[in-house]
Amino acid sequence: MNILEVTHLSKEFNLHILNNKRIESLKDINFTMKEGEIIGLTGKSGSGKSSLMKCLYRTYLASTGEIIYLSKNGAVDLVKADDHRIIDLRKNEITYCSQFLSVIPRVAAIDVVCENLFRVEKDKDFARSQSKNMLEQLGLPYDLWDAFPVTFSGGEQQRINVARAIIAKPRFLLIDEPTASLDAKTKDVVVDMILRLKAEGTSVLVISHDEYTLDRLCDRRIDLKFGEIISEEMATNQ
Ligand SMILES: Nc1ncnc2c1ncn2[C@@H]1O[C@H](COP(=O)(O)OP(=O)(O)OP(=O)(O)O)[C@@H](O)[C@H]1O
Numbered sequence: 001m002n003i004l005e006v007t008h009l010s011k012e013f014n015l016h017i018l019n020n021k022r023i024e025s026l027k028d029i030n031f032t033m034k035e036g037e038i039i040g041l042t043g044k045s046g047s048g049k050s051s052l053m054k055c056l057y058r059t060y061l062a063s064t065g066e067i068i069y070l071s072k073n074g075a076v077d078l079v080k081a082d083d084h085r086i087i088d089l090r091k092n093e094i095t096y097c098s099q100f101l102s103v104i105p106r107v108a109a110i111d112v113v114c115e116n117l118f119r120v121e122k123d124k125d126f127a128r129s130q131s132k133n134m135l136e137q138l139g140l141p142y143d144l145w146d147a148f149p150v151t152f153s154g155g156e157q158q159r160i161n162v163a164r165a166i167i168a169k170p171r172f173l174l175i176d177e178p179t180a181s182l183d184a185k186t187k188d189v190v191v192d193m194i195l196r197l198k199a200e201g202t203s204v205l206v207i208s209h210d211e212y213t214l215d216r217l218c219d220r221r222i223d224l225k226f227g228e229i230i231s232e233e234m235a236t237n238q
C-alpha cells in the first residue's frame, strides 16, 4: 500500500526584494512511496531535496500538484489540507527532523529528547527513561544529559536532534542529513535506530550525501537535479 503519492508537484519562490525574481526549486515531481519503505533523497547541493521535504511537511506550500498521504484516518492531500489537520498529523504521525537542532534555550538535553514521547504517553518517568536509554545508546556523555544543547558540539547536537525525532516512533519520518557530523560508530548506531523504526512499520524519507548511510538504509533512491527527478533506483542490496 502506498503511504505517499506525489503528483505534478512544483515549488517556486517569488523574491520580492529582487524585483520579483522567480526561483523554481521543484519542477513536476512525481513519485510514490510504499508503507514501511525507506527512500533516500539524493542530489547536489541546491537540487531541491530540502524543499521537497519541506513541501511534504507543509513548511513550504507547494505551488502546484498533489501530495496524497495515507493517514491512519484515510487519505489527505497535504497541499490542500487545512492547518488544523496538518497540526494534528504533525502531532500524531509525521515528524520532520531538520539538519540542525533548534531548541528552546535552557532546557536540558534529556528533556528536549523526551518531549515528543511525553506528549503522546503523558508519563514523564517513562518518557525520561526512554530518553536516557537513547542517549546512552548514542554515546552522549552522561555529564551532558542535564546540560543545555545550545552549547553542544555539532555531533552532540545532531544526536539530540535525531533522538528527539524518533523517540515517539512516528508513522512517517522526514529526516534531513541524520549522520553528517557523526563518527563511524555513532553513524552506525543512528542507522540501526532508523532500521528498527522501519521494522516497526515507519516509512522514512531521508536526505543524505553519505554513501555509507544511504547504502545501509535505503530500499530505493530518488536523485534530484535542478529541482527535477533524474533517476529512481532500487538499492543494490534489495
Ligand atoms: N525559502 C526560500 N526562498 C527562496 N529560495 C529558496 C528557498 N528555499 C529554497 N530555495 C532555493 O531552492 C533551491 C533548492 O534549495 P534546497 O534547500 O531545496 O536544496 P538542497 O538540495 O536541500 O541543498 P543542500 O544539499 O545544500 O541542503 C535553491 O536554489 C535555494 O536557493
Ligand SMILES: [Mg+2]
Residues within 6 Å of the ligand: 049, 050, 051
Ligand atoms: Mg538541504
